[in-house]
Every structure is written in structure tokens, then in C-alpha cells.
Amino acid sequence: MIPKEVEKLLLKVQKPGRYVGGELNEVIKDKDNIDVRFAFCFPDTYEVGMSHLGMKILYSQFNSKDYIWCERVFAPWVDMEKEMIENNIPLYALESGDPVSDFDFIGFTLQYELSYTNMLNMLKLSGVPIKSCDRHNLTQIVVAGGPCACNPEPIAEFVDLFFIGEGEEVDLEVIDLFRKCRDEAKSKSEFLQMCSQIEGVYVPSLYDVAYNDDGTIKSFTPKNNAPSVVHKRLIKDMNTSFYPDNFVVPLIEIVHDRAVQEIFRGCIRGCRFCQAGFIYRPVREKSPETINAQCRALCENTGYDEVSLSSLSSSDYSQIVPLLEKINEWSKEEKVSISLPSLRVDGFTDEIMDKIKTVRKSGLTFAPEAGSQRLRDVINKNVLENELISTCETAFNGGWTTVKLYFMIGLPTETIEDVEAIVKLGQAVVDTYYKCTNRPKGRSVKVTVSASSFVPKPFTPFQWEPQDTIEQLHEKQSHIKECITTKKIQFNYHDADTSFLEAVFARGDRKLCKVMELACEKGFHFDGWNDCFSLEKWLELFDECGIDPSFYANRRRSFDEILPWDHIDYGVNKSYLITECKKAYEDKTTPHCRLKCNNCGAAKYGEGVCFEKRKNMV
Amino acid sequence: MKNVRIWFKKDYECRYISHLDLNRCMLRALHKSKLPVWHTEGFNPHPFATFPLPLSLGFRGVNECMDVKLENDDYPFEKIISKLNECLPKGIKVFNVTEPLMKSGKIAFAKFSINLSCDKINTSKIAEKLSEFLYLDKIEVEKKSKKGLKTVDIKQGIKSAKIEEKFDFVTLNVVLSAGSSDNVNPNLIVSAFEEYLQLPVYADITRLDLYNSDMELFR
Numbered sequence: 001m002i003p004k005e006v007e008k009l010l011l012k013v014q015k016p017g018r019y020v021g022g023e024l025n026e027v028i029k030d031k032d033n034i035d036v037r038f039a040f041c042f043p044d045t046y047e048v049g050m051s052h053l054g055m056k057i058l059y060s061q062f063n064s065k066d067y068i069w070c071e072r073v074f075a076p077w078v079d080m081e082k083e084m085i086e087n088n089i090p091l092y093a094l095e096s097g098d099p100v101s102d103f104d105f106i107g108f109t110l111q112y113e114l115s116y117t118n119m120l121n122m123l124k125l126s127g128v129p130i131k132s133c134d135r136h137n138l139t140q141i142v143v144a145g146g147p148c149a150c151n152p153e154p155i156a157e158f159v160d161l162f163f164i165g166e167g168e169e170v171d172l173e174v175i176d177l178f179r180k181c182r183d184e185a186k187s188k189s190e191f192l193q194m195c196s197q198i199e200g201v202y203v204p205s206l207y208d209v210a211y212n213d214d215g216t217i218k219s220f221t222p223k224n225n226a227p228s229v230v231h232k233r234l235i236k237d238m239n240t241s242f243y244p245d246n247f248v249v250p251l252i253e254i255v256h257d258r259a260v261q262e263i264f265r266g267c268i269r270g271c272r273f274c275q276a277g278f279i280y281r282p283v284r285e286k287s288p289e290t291i292n293a294q295c296r297a298l299c300e301n302t303g304y305d306e307v308s309l310s311s312l313s314s315s316d317y318s319q320i321v322p323l324l325e326k327i328n329e330w331s332k333e334e335k336v337s338i339s340l341p342s343l344r345v346d347g348f349t350d351e352i353m354d355k356i357k358t359v360r361k362s363g364l365t366f367a368p369e370a371g372s373q374r375l376r377d378v379i380n381k382n383v384l385e386n387e388l389i390s391t392c393e394t395a396f397n398g399g400w401t402t403v404k405l406y407f408m409i410g411l412p413t414e415t416i417e418d419v420e421a422i423v424k425l426g427q428a429v430v431d432t433y434y435k436c437t438n439r440p441k442g443r444s445v446k447v448t449v450s451a452s453s454f455v456p457k458p459f460t461p462f463q464w465e466p467q468d469t470i471e472q473l474h475e476k477q478s479h480i481k482e483c484i485t486t487k488k489i490q491f492n493y494h495d496a497d498t499s500f501l502e503a504v505f506a507r508g509d510r511k512l513c514k515v516m517e518l519a520c521e522k523g524f525h526f527d528g529w530n531d532c533f534s535l536e537k538w539l540e541l542f543d544e545c546g547i548d549p550s551f552y553a554n555r556r557r558s559f560d561e562i563l564p565w566d567h568i569d570y571g572v573n574k575s576y577l578i579t580e581c582k583k584a585y586e587d588k589t590t591p592h593c594r595l596k597c598n599n600c601g602a603a604k605y606g607e608g609v610c611f612e613k614r615k616n617m618v
Numbered sequence: 619m620k621n622v623r624i625w626f627k628k629d630y631e632c633r634y635i636s637h638l639d640l641n642r643c644m645l646r647a648l649h650k651s652k653l654p655v656w657h658t659e660g661f662n663p664h665p666f667a668t669f670p671l672p673l674s675l676g677f678r679g680v681n682e683c684m685d686v687k688l689e690n691d692d693y694p695f696e697k698i699i700s701k702l703n704e705c706l707p708k709g710i711k712v713f714n715v716t717e718p719l720m721k722s723g724k725i726a727f728a729k730f731s732i733n734l735s736c737d738k739i740n741t742s743k744i745a746e747k748l749s750e751f752l753y754l755d756k757i758e759v760e761k762k763s764k765k766g767l768k769t770v771d772i773k774q775g776i777k778s779a780k781i782e783e784k785f786d787f788v789t790l791n792v793v794l795s796a797g798s799s800d801n802v803n804p805n806l807i808v809s810a811f812e813e814y815l816q817l818p819v820y821a822d823i824t825r826l827d828l829y830n831s832d833m834e835l836f837r
Contacts, residue, residue, distance in 0.1 A: 002631065010676075011676045016634040016675070017631075017634045017635045017636075017639060019634075020634050021631060022630060022631025022632065022708060022709050023631075024647075024706065249646065249707075251635045251639055251643060251707060252636075253638075253642065257642075300650070301650075302646075302650070303646035303647060303649045303650025303651075305646075305649050335649070335657065335663050335664075
């Protein structure tokens with residue numbers, strides 16, 4: 001329901017459909033019969049937030065309880081934000097149109113470090129005090145989860161509690177505790193202390209941090225019985241865990257406008273730069289029967305004619321071909337097409353290709369990540385050049401003419417030869433096209449080479465690594481440009497300035513809260529968008545706060561330094577990460593989970609790939 | 619195969635979606651409803667639907683239509699209505715299905731009701747100014763075309779106009795040229811009026827009906 005005052009603004013802004021709700025399958029409840037109101041906030045635009053699977057899962061799950069009404073809130077784009085401020089309209093939730101400040105819980109999902117300013121800005125637009133210590137009552141509880149919660153420290157002063165790991169179970173436990181505490185008229189601090197006893201909940205205000213003279217952390221001390229280490233939560237049985245049979249179907253076009261079906265969590269590969277590959281361990285699959293049934297229900301209930309099978313490295317699903325066969329039994333008849341957005345170079349087989357191209361032919365994207373074999377071994381990508389070439393042959397002979405290749409620059413140990421190898425690999429793919437006898441006749445090939453800048457992330461073997469400076473990254477980008485001699489290769493690269501800021505916040509500590517607070521005061525928002533981001537302004541802010549951002553981005557940490565996230569446990573031992581880091585320096589690879597268990601620590605959960613029978617085992 | 623014309627209202631939240639979004643919404647509802655509508659052939663089959671006259675973003679529509687082809691000639695129209703409504707967002711409501719009697723090219727006029735309000739002046743002042751404005755010999759507006767901006771006189775595109783003063787707004791009922799040539803968008807009238815008033819106004823616009831060149835209701 002749109003607040004009346006908003007209606008007059010809607011015709012003045014771009015895409016007013018972002019701000020109105022009213023979609024098919026949105027959940028409307030009678031607020032008088034509701035016990036807990038949860039504002040699920042996505043700190044980006046409607047189109048981005050509505051594409052996010054985690055929000056769809058939790059929205060449906062919360063609303064499946066009759067005592068909770070979960071509503072959606074997105075960051076208004078700059079034009080709408082301006083109108084709302086000028087007309088004194090606070091940020092409101094789409095379902096009821098009620099202001100966010102009315103809610104018991106204000107929950108954020110943190111997908112990306114550069115959305116932190118949007119989170120604070122959304123609180124500000126709601127008229128809710130941004131700092132946890134300024135919100136005194138047992139209402140407007142600000143909670144956050146998602147991958148960035150793995151290092152919550154840069155935003156520790158703003159969020160009352162973080163959900164560490166997967167949210168499906170722990171969120172509800174916290175909500176139930178909240179109802180109890182409210183009934184018993186407990187204070188907010190009593191509630192937070194009780195929450196800290198729930199596994200998977202991190203309450204930052206219950207910890208004191210002391211620093212050394214050089215700015216590194218000296219100690220991290222829990223108070224009031226809070227645990228010294230917070231362990232992540234994880235769903236043990238993916239077949240019985242909650243999955244929506246229904247999505248809110250947007251009225252306007254969003255980024256990923258299709259049904260999304262999760263097929264497994266985690267990744268067996270262990271690429272050393274990839275945070276997701278470590279924090280979601282161990283791999284836990286859904287059965288093909290579960291996936292097929294959920295997929296079909298989703299398509300029936302939403303009317304989508306496309307479903308995307310979602311996971312990290314989807315071709316690693318152990319029963320991918322039987323699964324595609326099962327889905328194909330009905331999908332052709334119902335005119336539904338299937339897409340597999342995350343395919344590995346070595347997972348694109350003729351069989352898979354035949355099954356996914358039946359209805360629609362989408363572009364193909366592969367991520368070799370590094371140009372040279374040596375560097376691919378360093379990052380443990382475990383993809384060989386000839387695998388990429390033969391995959392491209394399969395694709396070209398199957399009628400594709402465009403291929404996107406994703407790379408990273410600034411990886412640890414990278415040399416100028418490694419950078420040049422990116423172009424060589426792109427050229428080799430172009431040459432492959434012209435060697436393919438079954439290639440589409442009379443058509444040229446287009447190879448898009450994309451280079452993003454490496455950002456070292458917590459809980460990866462590269463968490464101690466310095467990021468290349470912006471100057472070094474610029475040099476590498478222009479070197480690649482100079483090396484490309486054919487128009488058949490198109491080169492894209494990611495802005496190094498945003499990668500730098502991302503690196504600062506990814507491995508930041510609580511000292512950065514001061515910077516975040518000032519950024520919010522000065523109206524920073526949408527830092528992930530080129531329209532709004534300015535490194536210059538950020539550098540001024542850091543300067544004003546007396547903080548050197550390169551301390552976080554470009555400094556090499558020693559293995560014995562206390563890291564800001566050391567009190568959080570994602571199941572992978574720190575000693576394992578150290579071993580992996582050392583192996584990287586020796587160009588040594590590590591076999592994936594299905595070939596051999598490398599004792600990372602994730603087996604302690606007693607589930608998933610750690611307990612599968614390996615083929616080479618007798 | 620039978621052509622049918624599906625009549626619907628577009629209002630509430632759905633008022634704020636563009637024609638392209640409406641199209642997507644309808645195709646999805648047709649797909650979800652599993653009605654026996656004809657699909658395009660080829661790599662990406664989808665239900666085939668055409669809209670005789672698209673409605674601009676922001677307008678309400680009370681008598682809008684969409685044409686589809688039915689594969690089953692005997693399929694009951696009431697069932698189309700109920701099935702589609704189950705699959706549509708609440709801002710779009712199908713209320714009738716007919717066999718088309720006129721081709722979409724026959725549309726020549728459209729009737730709108732425009733509710734005008736302004737924070738700065740009261741309704742009788744708006745009504746007074748509006749009637750002065752409509753008596754102008756020429757109403758020139760800048761219109762974007764493929765060749766850039768051009769100035770056109772929309773006065774001759776206003777077939778009839780009636781002003782009604784209500785409690786907190788003024789209703790302008792107009793019949794305007796519509797269709798593929800000489801279309802006059804009521805937004806043009808509103809912005810020309812704002813220019814004339816030198817004040818911003820808020821306009822709540824509803825398209826009521828479509829007509830052919832003899833002012834017969836489009837059916």
C-alpha cells in the first residue's frame with residue numbers, strides 16, 4: 001500500500017514501480033493480529049534486491065509463521081531519496097506502507113561491503129538512530145546477516161546483533177526469544193545478552209577491543225558471559241530445510257527476472273581467493289527429486305518461463321545430468337527454459353549443453369581467473385588451458401559465437417608475464433573458433449575478457465595478503481589494453497578505486513565505525529554505483545578521521561597477528577588457511593573435497609560432502 | 619483459432635508500471651494460467667498478445683484491452699476471466715472478454731478524465747485558469763520525435779473538453795486524438811497548462827474509453 005503523500009512524488013521519479021509494492025504473491029497481513037513485525041531491508045535498489053535469493057527464502061519463511069509479518073524495504077534511488085527528504089516522508093515498507101521505524105526488527109542483508117553506507121542511510125531515512133547505543137528500547141532491533149557479516153567489525157557500532165552463517169533457523173530462534181523478552185518486560189540489553197547465548201548470534205556490544213601501538217589488535221575480550229568464539233550456524237539437511245514454493249513476482253523488470261532454484265550450498269573446489277568457497281563449507285546437496293519438485297512448484301506459482309539452477313559451481317552437482325533429465329520431462333511441455341549460471345570450464349559437457357540449450361541460447365561465461373597455469377595453481381583454480389580450449393570448442397561447434405572470460409588482476413605472486421598471459425589465453429580462444437569445423441558459418445567470434453581487481457577477503461588463505469595499490473592495478477589494466485591486437489577481443493575491467501574501498505572494509509576493524517558514521521552524516525550512499533562513488537571524498541573522510549586506509553588494504557599481515565574476525569568461526573581452521581597460503585607460495589594445488597579430504601575442519605558439522613563415499617576409496 | 623479481446627482495468631500500484639512492464643506482466647499471467655492461447659514459434663516461444671493502444675506510465679485505465687489468439691474456439695470466456703485474474707497482481711483486473719469487432723487501427727479518439735490539483739491555488743482558480751487556457755487559439759508544446767524536439771499545436775487534437783469543479787480538485791474530461799498518427803498524450807496538456815499557470819500541478823489521469831473516427835465506442 002502506498003502512503004498517500006507518496007503518490008504525488010511517484011510521477012516525478014524514474015521507475016516509480018520500485019516504490020509501490022502490490023506485486024503478485026506479496027504477503028499482506030492484518031497488523032492487529034501480528035506479534036512481530038520484521039522489516040527486511042536490502043541496502044540497494046529494488047531491482048538488485050528483488051533478485052536476491054536469500055531475501056526470498058527468509059521472506060517466505062518468516063511469513064509462513066502466523067505471528068510474524070515480514071515486509072520488504074529497498075534503498076530508494078537518489079531521485080526518490082531527494083523527494084522523500086524534501087517532503088518529509090520517512091522510509092516505508094512496501095507491503096503496509098508503514099514507516100520502518102514502526103518495526104520490531106530492522107534486518108539488513110550484507111552482500112557487498114560497498115552497501116554499508118546504504119544500510120546506514122536507510123536507517124537515517126527511517127529516522128532511526130544509526131548507532132546501537134542510541135536505540136534504548138526493545139524495538140527497532142537492527143540485525144544483519146549475509147556474507148559480509150563474516151567480518152562485522154567495521155559496522156559493529158550500528159548493528160545490535162549479527163547472524164553468523166545460514167539464517168533459516170537462528171533468525172526464528174531470535175524472534176522467539178524477543179517475544180519472550182517482551183512479554184517479560186526485559187530490557188534491550190538483557191535481550192541482547194540472552195541472544196549472545198544462541199549459537200550463530202554475535203552481539204558486538206558485548207566485546208571490548210584493545211589495540212597495539214601499531215594499530216593492530218591486542219586483545220578481544222567478551223563481557224557478560226558472551227562466548228569467546230561465535231560459531232556459524234548451518235543447515236544440515238537441505239532436503240527438509242525451508243524453501244519457498246512462491247516468489248513475489250515484480251511488476252517491473254529486475255536484474256535476475258526468473259525463478260531461482262537452489263541446488264546445493266558450498267563448493268568443493270577451494271579456490272584460494274574465494275570467500276564463498278570457504279565460509280559455506282561443507283557442500284550439502286539437495287536431492288534431484290527435491291529440486292525437481294521445488295522447481296516445478298515455483299514455475300507454476302510465479303508464471304516464470306525461466307528457471308535458473310543456483311549454486312556455486314553448478315556443474316559440480318553430483319547428479320547434474322539425471323537432474324536435468326528430470327526437469328526436461330516437464331519443462332519443454334510447459335515452455336520453461338533452464339539456465340545454469342555458474343558453470344566451470346571443466347564442467348561444460350556436450351550432455352549438459354544439449355539439455356540447457358533446448359529452449360533458449362544464452363551467453364556463455366567462464367572464469368579461468370588467471371592467465372597463466374602457474375598463477376592458476378597459486379589460486380588453486382585447477383583448470384588447465386586445454387580444458388578451457390576444448391570447452392570452447394564444444395561451445396563453438398554447438399553454435400555459440402560469444403564467450404566471456406573472467407579474470408582477476410593483482411593476485412598474490414602475480415608477475416607481468418602472468419598479466420600478459422590473460423591476453424594470450426583470450427587470443428587462444430579466438431584461434432580455437434577458427435579451427436572449429438562446425439562453427440556457425442559466416443559469423444565472427446567475440447571474446448570478452450573481463451578483469452576485476454583482486455580483493456583479499458577474510459576466511460580465505462589470502463586473508464593476510466596486501467592488495468595491489470590502485471597505481472599497480474592501473475598499470476596492469478593498461479598493459480592488458482596494449483597487449484590486445486585484435487578487435488575480436490573486447491576488454492572490460494573493474495574500477496580499481498571501488499576495489500580498494502572494498503578491500504578496506506572487507507578486512508577492517510572497529511576503528512572504521514567512526515568513518516562510516518561520518519560518511520552517513522555527509523550523505524554517502526550507493527558506493528557500489530559509479531553515479532555516486534567518489535574515492536576522493538572517501539580519502540578526505542579517512543583523513544578527517546586520522547585513519548590510513550592502506551593499513552587495511554595494502555598491508556601484509558603476519559600469520560600470528562590477531563585479525564578483527566578471529567573471534568568468529570566458519571568451520572575452517574585458521575591453521576588450514578595458513579597451510580593453504582603457504583602451498584600457494586609454492587605453486588602447489590590442493591585436490592577438491594570429492595577427491596580427497598584435506599582436513600579443513602568443516603567435517604565437524606557431521607554432514608555433506610565430508611561424509612560422501614569417495615570413488616578412490618576402497 | 620479464434621481472436622479474442624480481453625478487457626481489463628489498470629489501477630492502484632499497477633498504475634506506475636510502463637507499457638513494457640504491463641506486457642511482461644500479462645505474458646507471465648497468460649503463461650501461469652495455462653489458458654489455450656497461441657504461442658509464438660521459434661527459440662523462445664511465448665504467448666502472443668497485442669495491445670490496441672498502449673497506456674502511459676502513471677495513468678489509470680478502466681477500459682483497457684489486449685488481443686490474443688485462442689487455440690480452442692469453444693473455450694468459455696468466463697473461464698478466461700477467472701483464470702487470468704487468479705494470475706494477475708491486484709492492480710490489474712480482467713472484467714470482460716469479447717470477440718473483437720474493430721481492428722486496432724480504427725482507434726481515433728480516447729477519452730480521459732484528468733483530476734488537477736495545485737498546492738498554491740484553490741480549485742475555483744484552477745477551473746477559471748483552465749477554461750481560459752482551453753480558449754487559447756493555439757496550445758503549443760514541445761514534442762520529442764526521432765528528429766529531436768519539435769513544436770506542435772495540440773489544440774486541434776482536443777476534440778471536446780469539459781471542466782468540473784470538485785471539492786479538492788478540478789476534473790477535466792477530454793476527448794483527444796489517439797492512435798498511431800496524431801496521438802495527443804494528456805500529459806502534454808498538463809505540462810502546457812503548468813506552463814500557462816507558471817505553477818506545478820498534480821494530475822491524476824484516467825483513460826476512460828477508446829473510440830473510432832465516428833466516435834463509436836471501440837469494441
